Amino acid sequence: MxxxxxxxxxxxxxxxxxxxxxxxxxxxxxxxxxxxxxxxxxxxxxxxxxxxxxxxxxxxxxxxxxxxxxxxxxxxxxxxxxxxxxxxxxxxxxxxxxxxxxxxxxELGRWAVRSRRHDPTLPLSAAAIMMSFRTMIDRSRSGERPMQVGFDIAPDAFVAAIDAHGIAVRRAQPDSVDLRLAAQPPVLAAIVYGGLPVAAAERDGALAVTGDRGLLAHFVTLFPLPPKTG
Structure with missing residues (x-):
């Protein structure tokens, strides 16, 4: 009662x-x-x-x-x-x-991106792209080349630590990192999820890269999207 x-x-x-x-x-x-x-x-x-x-x-x-x-x-x-x-x-x-x-x-995000209505070219915030990395990281491969990646996403800045446990992201100035990327969220999404070549983004002035480019080539492969339903 x-x-x-x-x-x-x-x-x-x-x-x-x-x-x-x-x-x-x-x-x-x-x-x-x-x-x-x-x-x-x-x-x-x-x-x-x-x-x-x-x-x-x-x-x-x-x-x-x-x-x-x-x-x-x-x-x-x-x-x-x-x-x-x-x-x-x-x-x-x-x-x-x-x-x-x-x-x-x-888990809701992983489920939803399998929809054919998912459009990675739509606008997204700095927190959204960082959350997407934490969601889609392939932990079976993230330990192959541990790295510290910094992101300058004006006015925000983040540091991501990638290792066998996945990816840990925090708001911080990316001063001492292995790789530093300066770009807005839609550009990062286009590179990681949409297959936009890094060279093309740099040529257009949408991306600035500092540090180990070999790590960058590995980084962009760590976030595979699952197959679509139907």
């Missing part, structure tokens, strides 16, 4: 309750609204300011972003805090539980 009472109270506070005990139904309540999962994706590499989140999700309005952030803060997926001086700005950050959603997001 106690469980029934708590459940009924929760339902009064949540107008979108599915009346379904399945965890998948609850997951949809938590992050199933439009933009919610993409906000989580943008926060996977650390805290972001409101404007930075809008920059990564150019199609979202300020009002909708505010609503989604408030909702996910309420259920414990993220927290809002103020950075200490001299930054002194408000940021949003995933909770430890929020970060644990990455596995689910990756």
């Amino acid at each position: 106690k469980l029934e009472k708590v459940t009924n109270n929760d339902r009064k506070a949540d107008k979108r309750w599915y009346d379904d005990a399945c965890g998948t139904a609850l997951a949809m309540e938590l992050v199933g609204e439009r933009w919610s999962l993409l906000i989580v994706r943008e926060l996977m590499f650390g805290p972001r300011r409101f404007g930075e989140l809008r920059g990564g999700l150019p199609g979202i309005s300020a009002n909708v972003l505010t609503q989604r952030l408030e909702g996910m803060e309420e259920v414990g997926i993220l927290v809002r805090r103020k950075l200490p001086p001299p930054a002194n700005v408000q940021v949003y950050e995933l909770t430890p539980w929020g970060y644990q959603s990455e596995t689910a997001i990756q």
Whole structure:
């Protein structure tokens, strides 16, 4: 009876309750609204300011972003805090539980890219391309040539450590790395997933490469897309 009472109270506070005990139904309540999962994706590499989140999700309005952030803060997926001086700005950050959603997001991404509707030429954010690398890395081959790869994706910067465990990515200035790539996300996606030759991207001024080009030749082969369905 106690469980029934708590459940009924929760339902009064949540107008979108599915009346379904399945965890998948609850997951949809938590992050199933439009933009919610993409906000989580943008926060996977650390805290972001409101404007930075809008920059990564150019199609979202300020009002909708505010609503989604408030909702996910309420259920414990993220927290809002103020950075200490001299930054002194408000940021949003995933909770430890929020970060644990990455596995689910990756599996959903692996499943979805098998659709013939998947179009790797569409726009994507810096966090999106980094998440795609973490999702699609071929761990059976990632240990063949361990490397540190830096990415200059203005205004963001990342460092990726690739080894037998896969790929670990963090926001950081790529100062001491084996290979450094300066390009926007669609260019990186075109090279890795679309077969755009590195030389062509460089010739067009869309890519700048510093470091071991042999590692680059290996790097672009580490993220195979699965076959399409049907």
